[in-house]
Amino acid sequence: MKNPEQIVVEILKNNKIDLAATLPCDRIKALLPLLEKNIKTISLTREENGVGICAGAYLGGGRPVMVIQSTGLGNMINALLSLNLTYNIPLPILASWRGVYKESIEAQWQFGKRLPAILEAAGIKFTAIESQNELDKINDAINNSFSNAHPHVVLISPSVWECSLCDVPEPLEIIPRKLELEFKSEIKKPEMIRYDAIKILAGIVDGDDIIIANLGIPSKELYDIKDRELNLYMLGSMGLASSIGLGLALIQKRHVYVIDGDGSLLMNPNSLTAIGEYNPGNLTVIAIDNAAYGSTGNQKTATCSQIDLELLAKANGIKDTVKVHTTAELKEALLRKVSFIHALVKPVNVKCREIPLSANEIKQRFMKAIR
Ligand SMILES: Cc1ncc(C[n+]2csc(CCOP(=O)(O)OP(=O)(O)O)c2C)c(N)n1
Known part of the structure; x- marks a missing residue:
């Protein structure tokens, strides 16, 4: 008889799943290495980030899945609603359902027992699996997710894995390594505004390039400067622009x-952690730093005094970085396709009209253009 882990991996392969974004749970510790052997896997540092990466992969023509602990759904709920449910983006999620079946960790109880009601209230489809012979419900959940373009959670009880004879891998060995980082940074008084920076970007992209624009004013400014089908305007899911970009770059x-x-x-x-780790050569993040939450009224952020975003990118393993203060420097960095461009700008918003496209229209034309 097959181990349940093998059955799950076969189901995913039969459904042509080509990317798995994962974060561990003790109950799926035998499933994860088997998955990694069979399907391209991204190890996440926070589940919400996986929602962005998987959305990007789907928009780029992929068929992603997430494999996580059920508690992670608590970290994902805004992204699932403001990204997946808003743009009609599918995402099958296999969640190891903690807190109910033979659960000894008290911290799992409150979320675990309420989870079906939370998903129900959030309008997120789900299926519960209580035993190994119900595993083929995963097929239906994947079909349901991709055919109806919405997330579908499969809550898998720990009882499913109880009789498994699958090997659990030995812990990895730590590889000794050295890091020598010489970093000098000067943040000068900014000369550009965000609009100038976006204008430079819009001027250098060619027809095939993709632009992901952050929510709020940046999306409106890009629409105003140069609308194109391969512009993806974000309307919500704050924090996931670079994650969506990474998912797209990995698949395109x-x-x-x-x-x-x-x-x-x-x-x-966490988006930078994943970019540093998976490091696709075809991704450029332009971190437009106005030291403020510009779209909500220019309240100051920690870059105002404390954090250097270029150093943060380097700390996350992104090697190819640059700081720019002028449009000429930005243009040069964009033409060199530098991975992370820290662009210092003044906190100024240009008044632009609302984008007259629905989320679904933005997605449909983007996916049509990418084919
Ligand atoms: C989870 C969440 N918290 C808060 C907001 C409100 N909000 C929308 S845009 C934004 C500011 C974004 O600031 P930044 O990334 O610096 O970009 P800027 O607008 O300055 O270009 C905030 C706080 C939100 N949409 N989602």
């Missing part, structure tokens, strides 16, 4: 430019 050959913001990057620095 085109160059992907992300217009991100200091507030958004500090909300989800």
Whole structure:
């Protein structure tokens, strides 16, 4: 008889799943290495980040899945609603359901027992699996997710894995390594505004390039400067612009430019961790740093006094970085396709009209253009 882990991996392969974004749970410790052997896997540092990466992979033509602990759904809920449910983006999620079946960790109880009601209230489809012979429900959940373009959570009880004879891998060995980082940074008085920076980007992209624009004013400014089908305007899911860009870059050959913001990057620095780790050569993050949450009234962020975003990128393993203060420096860095461009700008918003496209229209034309 097959181990349940093998059955799950076969189901995913039969459903042509080509990317798995994972974060561990003790109950799936035998599933994860088997998955990694069979399907391209991204190890996450926070589940919400996986929602962005998987959305990007789907928009680029992939069929991603997430494999996580059920508690991670608590970290994902805003992204699932403001990204997946808003743009109609599928995402099958296999969640190891903690807190209910033979659960000894008290911290799992409160979320675990309420989880079905939370998903129900959030309008997120789910299926519960209580035993190994119900595993083929995963097929239906994946079909349901991709055919109806929405997330579908499969809550898998720990009882499913109880009789498994799958090997659990030995811990990895730590590889000794050295890091020598010489970093000098000078933040000068900014000369550009965000609009100038976006104008430079819009001027250098060629027809095949992708631009992901952060939510709020950056999206409106890009729409105002140069609307194109391969512009993806974000309307919510703050913090996930660079994650969506990474998912796209991993699945597509085109160059992907992300217009991100200091507030958004500090909300989800995990996006930089994943970029540093998976390091696709076709991704450029332009961190437009106005030292403020510009879109909500220019309240100051931690880059105002404390954090250097270029150093943060380097700390996350992104080697190819640069700081720019002028449009000429920005243009040069963009033409060199530098991975992380820290662009210092004044906190000024240009008044632009609302984008007259629905989320679904933005997605449909983007996906049509990418084919
Ligand atoms: C989870 C969440 N918290 C807060 C907001 C409100 N909000 C929308 S845009 C934004 C500011 C983004 O700032 P930044 O990334 O620095 O970009 P900027 O607008 O300055 O270009 C905030 C706080 C939100 N949409 N989602």
